Amino acid sequence: MSVKPRPLAPQIACGDCQIRHRAVCARCDGDELRALEEIKYYRRFEAGQTLVWSGDRMDFVASVVNGIATLTQTMEDGRRQMVGLLLPSDFVGRPGRARAPYDVTATTDVMLCCFRREPFEAMIRETPHLAQRLLEMTLDELDAAREWMLLLGRKTAREKIASLLAILARRNATLQARAGSGGTITFDLPLTREAMSDYLGLTLETVSRQISALRRDGVIHLEGKRHITVPDMNRLLSEAGDDSDGGLVD
Amino acid sequence: MSVKPRPLAPQIACGDCQIRHRAVCARCDGDELRALEEIKYYRRFEAGQTLVWSGDRMDFVASVVNGIATLTQTMEDGRRQMVGLLLPSDFVGRPGRARAPYDVTATTDVMLCCFRREPFEAMIRETPHLAQRLLEMTLDELDAAREWMLLLGRKTAREKIASLLAILARRNATLQARAGSGGTITFDLPLTREAMSDYLGLTLETVSRQISALRRDGVIHLEGKRHITVPDMNRLLSEAGDDSDGGLVD
DNA sequence: GTCCGTCCTTGACCTGTATCAAATTCCACC
DNA sequence: GGTGGAATTTGATACAGGTCAAGGACGGAC
Numbered sequence A, B: 001m002s003v004k005p006r007p008l009a010p011q012i013a014c015g016d017c018q019i020r021h022r023a024v025c026a027r028c029d030g031d032e033l034r035a036l037e038e039i040k041y042y043r044r045f046e047a048g049q050t051l052v053w054s055g056d057r058m059d060f061v062a063s064v065v066n067g068i069a070t071l072t073q074t075m076e077d078g079r080r081q082m083v084g085l086l087l088p089s090d091f092v093g094r095p096g097r098a099r100a101p102y103d104v105t106a107t108t109d110v111m112l113c114c115f116r117r118e119p120f121e122a123m124i125r126e127t128p129h130l131a132q133r134l135l136e137m138t139l140d141e142l143d144a145a146r147e148w149m150l151l152l153g154r155k156t157a158r159e160k161i162a163s164l165l166a167i168l169a170r171r172n173a174t175l176q177a178r179a180g181s182g183g184t185i186t187f188d189l190p191l192t193r194e195a196m197s198d199y200l201g202l203t204l205e206t207v208s209r210q211i212s213a214l215r216r217d218g219v220i221h222l223e224g225k226r227h228i229t230v231p232d233m234n235r236l237l238s239e240a241g242d243d244s245d246g247g248l249v250d
Numbered sequence C: 001g002t003c004c005g006t007c008c009t010t011g012a013c014c015t016g017t018a019t020c021a022a023a024t025t026c027c028a029c030c
Numbered sequence D: 001g002g003t004g005g006a007a008t009t010t011g012a013t014a015c016a017g018g019t020c021a022a023g024g025a026c027g028g029a030c
Helices: A031-039 A117-126 A128-154 A157-175 A193-200 A204-216 A233-239 B031-039 B117-126 B128-154 B157-175 B193-200 B204-216 B233-239
Strands: A040-045 A050-052 A060-066 A069-074 A080-086 A103-106 A110-116 A185-188 A221-223 A227-230 B040-045 B050-052 B060-066 B069-074 B080-086 B103-106 B110-116 B185-188 B221-223 B227-230
Touching: A031 A117, A060 A117, A069 A193, A069 B128, A080 A128, A080 A193, A080 B128, A110 A117, A117 A128, A117 B128, A128 A157, A128 B069, A128 B080, A128 B117, A128 B128, A157 A185, A157 A193, A157 A204, A157 A227, A157 A233, A193 A204, A204 A221, B031 B117, B060 B117, B069 B193, B080 B128, B080 B193, B110 B117, B117 B128, B128 B157, B157 B185, B157 B193, B157 B204, B157 B227, B157 B233, B193 B204, B204 B221
Parallel strands: none
Antiparallel strands: A040 A110, A050 A103, A060 A110, A069 A080, A069 A103, A185 A227, A221 A227, B040 B110, B050 B103, B060 B110, B069 B080, B069 B103, B185 B227, B221 B227
16 A cells, blocks of 8 residues: 555564464464454455445454455545555554444455454453554554555656556565566456546546556556556656655664 | 544643643653653754654654644655644654654744653553553544545645635634634634645645635635635535535544 | 845646547456 | 446547746845
């Protein structure tokens, strides 16, 4: 969800379960968190299903196990803006707030690991470590949101598309073994053109045009409508308008 | 910093010091936090001064005591986007990350209440309550950032200006006794046209034009360049394109 | 006072993206 | 393999906001 090559460092590969966690994991996180086991349950949603409508009561918080979901805000006249992309290991819902401030919609089939609100809040109070990890994770999200603000406010359509592709490519390169880091990266777009337009603050036609333009210019190759190959990641990053320092890590 | 009338509820009026706190206050927050007293110190910055440059090492975290500061991201070619507005009681800096990801600049003279990083981080580990309050505060900021994403991605120039004025008016109405809540609201713009344009993802000319247009249409009155009167807050809110439900509070 | 510099306003024009309107591709399902 | 429908692409045109340029208002220094 970050525009510039941000450190994905805090991801922890987990021997216990398949997913890579960035923050809280009920299954393998530390002795303190094993207690979460007792209050968790799983829920499955199908692609296109809206898990929670804006304003709805949300009696759980959850971690995405697999699949992709989105957070969107909608204006009265129908204008929509995606404000978050939930990928596996991301967290949704917030302790202390019962109503969702935006729609949460499944883009693909989604599996959530849910915790009922009250027990979870109690656990936060009892388990200092948990609040700290949630804080860390939330700060990461805030940084990502702020980079996205730069994109929405100041980037051109072409830069926006390149930025999104860079994020997806990067995410993909991390999940796959990054065979030859200078080499080509290949992945399937998990979003429709419409979802991309909602994310980028563009129309779907502009998204389509810009993708075509990037293809014409050799920045990406397209196979079908979804399968993308990035021959030169640095080229893509410079199209995205990000500075090339790779992001400062501490 | 929120677009729609959001609950400013968690502000706590404090008998001990002048400012209203939304989250962490070293002076009066609770017994647990009095320990922070020992590691805090004050720093003063003048209007226009940049407190921290993006990428700089930042060996403290701080709470704004008075004045206004901004967080901005800049692209290589100079395009700028403000990603946060720091008002009194807001917090800047993050535990666990030494380098600032954006410039922090004083808009007016600013007084910060600073805590050196290491002691502060130690205190978070030792004081569960502190992490919880920081979490709550960060989640509020994240919500505000996401509302701002809707503004940046989907609102027209006129709506953007109206939204910003609504926020400032609202903030002001909260700080002043809100004498007759239906009545007119009056305040001084704390931002130049340029700063507003950085915040809204517009050019300074467009900001100026839209402010003139709102004045022509009677949505606001202008006295000089900075002093603004809002005769009808509801009118302003509807110009901002926000739904009128007033925001859902829990 | 008046001079200067900064901030703001307004105008004329241009460009990037939205809008409206067809095609075209692709996939799922028969 | 054919068919229907959704997703995507492409084209023509409109318009919001950007860009460039010229004043104007205001405040501080002298």
